[in-house]
Amino acid sequence: DTEVTQTPKHLVMGMTNKKSLKCEQHMGHRAMYWYKQKAKKPPELMFVYSYEKLSINESVPSRFSPECPNSSLLNLHLHALQPEDSALYLCASSQGGPANTEAFFGQGTRLTVV
């Protein structure tokens, strides 16, 4: 199993809503990532979890709140988003640590904030 599964695939939410994006992998990877990607731009790193601990937060606004309940799951909780937060949100995982090599990406959640 080399899949990273993200749900939902599409999400439309209002600026006062609270929603969560979910990501799951069963490859035994210990590093998991959230990226944000706007159209025609490369993915931008948001958060990194390493061994279930938040290791990198790339100055992301607090309206985005990550959570790693266990080594296979990664959530991104969304609250009071702005229309400019509309983007493709990609989850990825990799082995983690010094042996870290390529990252495997999920298919993404296409988020629209209205």
Add this chain to the structure above:
Amino acid sequence: GQNIDQPTEMTATEGAIVQINCTYQTSGFNGLFWYQQHAGEAPTFLSYNVLDGLEEKGRFSSFLSRSKGYSYLLLKELQMKDSASYLCAVRPAGGGSYIPTFGRGTSLIVHP
């Protein structure tokens, strides 16, 4: 910090060969990745170079020169399905920071 540069867009003909270049400047280096991303889809891993030289994998090859801060992705026998964005990503060295930073990507358009 890191600075990664790739051409924004390239076009090529089906059946031809195309080379996509990537230059980088980084304070530490621990490998370079190439990813392919079709519109609206997730990036998929193509190659990883950590030592100088050419790595061949089917129709795709990737080259690295660490002294020149330079890599290229070579695509042979181009097919229409190769139309996609190709992302160069550099993995920094040390400090527990193994997260690759992506270049802006090169949009490749393959036409008949």
